[in-house]
Amino acid sequence: MQLVRFRIDLAPRCSLGPGKIALLEAIAERGSLTQAAATLGMSYRYAWLLLEDLKHSFTAPVTRATIGGRGGGGVELTKFGAELVRRYVKARHRIDVVARSAFAPLVKKVSTRASRPAPDKKRARSIKRAA
């Protein structure tokens, strides 16, 4: 189980979090924004907004259009886009190690109720997001 979800703010309007990274990873895998969004259960519009936000965040592009192939062209990561993902994934691993050591003594105080999966995923997600 992944322990930590994190967002890094590189500047007031330049942030990287689990949503953007998952999107870039799905684009690398699927080669299409439509298919990447579908894989993640994200609306096309939301995925597009995340990419727009990334486009305005950095001086280098994170994706580029591909031409041809099935469906008549798609999108792929640039070298810089792949670097964003690689750095985030590496940091995530190291942050998980830090968090495991910092919070290990608390795990035995988790209630049995909290250890069970949430009965309604949507509600649980909204509570987690709120926290």
Place this chain on the structure above:
Amino acid sequence: MQLVRFRIDLAPRCSLGPGKIALLEAIAERGSLTQAAATLGMSYRYAWLLLEDLKHSFTAPVTRATIGGRGGGGVELTKFGAELVRRYVKARHRIDVVARSAFAPLVKKVSTRASRPAPDKKRARSIKRAA
């Protein structure tokens, strides 16, 4: 500037994030849930829900009622509540160090536009949360 915001999931329904920790810190400082919520610009109901969630997350209570004083009683952190805050703050510091080293080479690629403060804070916050 704090670089990273993170949430740790100790179990499916047991998570700690910046909102809950800020609330516990404000309770320790103000001695009242109403005042803590006001300090953070949180509704009383939202603050109460966060505390309820914490109450169901752990076997030990994180806050307890205080009796007497101005306003006729309030709330304070238990020893365990204070421990949650202490561990989170310590982990936050170490995670910031990890993130700074992992993302340092990207800072020079942040666009000038993204380096300026957002013109409309509410909108910027919703985009960040989305990411």
